[in-house]
Amino acid sequence: MTKGTKIILAALAVFILYVLYVMSPSDELASFEKLRTAGEINQNVKVKVLHAKGYNQDARGNILGFLAADRNGEEATVQLQEPAPAGFQNADIVEILGHMHGSNFVAKRATIVK
Secondary structure: OOHHHHHHHHHHHHHHHHHHHHHOOOOOOOOHHHHHHOOOOOEEEEEEEOHHHOEEEOOOOOEEEEEEEOOOOOEEEEEEOOOOOOOHHHOOEEEEEEEEEOOEEEEEEEEEOO
């Protein structure tokens, strides 16, 4: 193997490890402040569910809204366009897809992470 080939293979290996590290799932919570600056762009973010604050429910008992906290402890109301998934009452961290409107987060969906 030539010296150039070894350097290219080493650089490729480092790049692959970096991509795997960046794309690996984590429980790191989002920051609502950063989301506000992104405007109307939908993003997948992880938040902590504040169960003690209650839920907004429809007549059938489906959860359509809840209070969430970000990594800084800032609270925001999450309004779901679809009912929350089964087992939501036991979730600690959820991933939501949507965007911020002031202090409200409009979410297309919520997925239980932990």
